Amino acid sequence: MNNPIPTPRCGRLIGLSLGPGDPELITRRGWAALQSGARWTYPVKKAEERSYALEIVRRGGLDVPDDAVELVFPMTRDAAALAKAWARAAARTMQLLAEGRDVAFLVEGDASTYSTFRHLARAVRELAPEIEVETIPGVSSFAAAAASADVVLAEEDETVAVIPAAYGVAVIDHLLDEFDTLVLMKVKPLLDEVLDLLTARGLLATSCFVEKVGAPEERVVSDVASLRGEKVNYLSLLLVQNPKRARGELRRGCRKRAATAEEAAA
Numbered sequence: 091m092n093n094p095i096p097t098p099r100c101g102r103l104i105g106l107s108l109g110p111g112d113p114e115l116i117t118r119r120g121w122a123a124l125q126s127g128a129r130w131t132y133p134v135k136k137a138e139e140r141s142y143a144l145e146i147v148r149r150g151g152l153d154v155p156d157d158a159v160e161l162v163f164p165m166t167r168d169a170a171a172l173a174k175a176w177a178r179a180a181a182r183t184m185q186l187l188a189e190g191r192d193v194a195f196l197v198e199g200d201a202s203t204y205s206t207f208r209h210l211a212r213a214v215r216e217l218a219p220e221i222e223v224e225t226i227p228g229v230s231s232f233a234a235a236a237a238s239a240d241v242v243l244a245e246e247d248e249t250v251a252v253i254p255a256a257y258g259v260a261v262i263d264h265l266l267d268e269f270d271t272l273v274l275m276k277v278k279p280l281l282d283e284v285l286d287l288l289t290a291r292g293l294l295a296t297s298c299f300v301e302k303v304g305a306p307e308e309r310v311v312s313d314v315a316s317l318r319g320e321k322v323n324y325l326s327l328l329l330v331q332n333p334k335r336a337r338g339e340l341r342r343g344c345r346k347r348a349a350t351a352e353e354a355a356a
């Protein structure tokens with residue numbers, strides 16, 4: 091009997107979360123994957139731009155391999171330009187996977203939270219549904235920001251929402267009535283408008299701004315009104331707590347049930 095011809099095996103695609111900036115926040119699984127021999131890829135907005143993800147691993151003491159590959163994801167709302175960039179990134183990733191080595195896509199923060207990784211994985215699977223994808227979870231920017239700012243995101247029955255600030259102040263205003271804590275991601279372009287809203291709602295004192303958490307330039311600003319007119323970094327967010335929020339009833343069974351009149355009388 092003839093030996094079957096081995097079919098070339100593609101590598102796995104790994105979404106490798108690095109946490110928000112401090113290499114100490116890379117998980118053990120992430121750290122092992124970085125040193126596993128997988129081919130590194132990393133996102134940039136423009137060709138040959140500095141990569142924040144690579145800065146994190148360098149700060150951790152690892153050298154960037156010579157064969158690490160940048161993938162360009164432009165910051166644009168132009169659908170055609172975006173589709174072209176995604177197709178190019180997915181095709182390049184497929185080429186690398188076809189070499190048989192695993193490909194680790196380095197992600198700042200957590201790979202499942204507002205990350206290019208999930209788009210990339212989807213686009214690659216459209217080209218080759220058999221590709222195995224692994225996501226290594228990580229510390230998100232807002233979890234690290236809450237810790238740095240000494241802010242509780244939620245306790246007991248509190249509710250928390252994470253949204254891009256780009257939904258605008260009308261939506262944020264509404265959500266402040268629904269959630270005890272709002273995490274406003276990508277707040278840079280709307281900061282002054284959000285500050286106006288927080289002023290009007292009397293929530294400046296229970297808000298906190300965090301920029302580049304985990305990086306050497308990390309900044310925690312609790313006097314958020316002082317940021318008015320300032321050009322802040324893209325890697326920044328606001329944690330807003332609304333202690334005045336009116337709470338609804340919780341469903342029985344989720345909390346210790348109050349005794350009925352008959353039970354109390356028995």
Ligand SMILES: C[S@@+](CC[C@H](N)C(=O)[O-])C[C@H]1O[C@@H](n2cnc3c(N)ncnc32)[C@H](O)[C@@H]1O
Pocket residue numbers: 110111198199200201203204205229230231232235274275276277300301302303304305324325326327
């Ligand atoms: C494309 S999202 C990436 C989110 C990231 N994957 C995570 O898990 O947090 C970019 C937004 O996340 C927030 N962000 C990411 N890294 C940050 C950091 N180191 N410090 C503060 N905010 C950060 C900012 O709001 C920024 O505009």
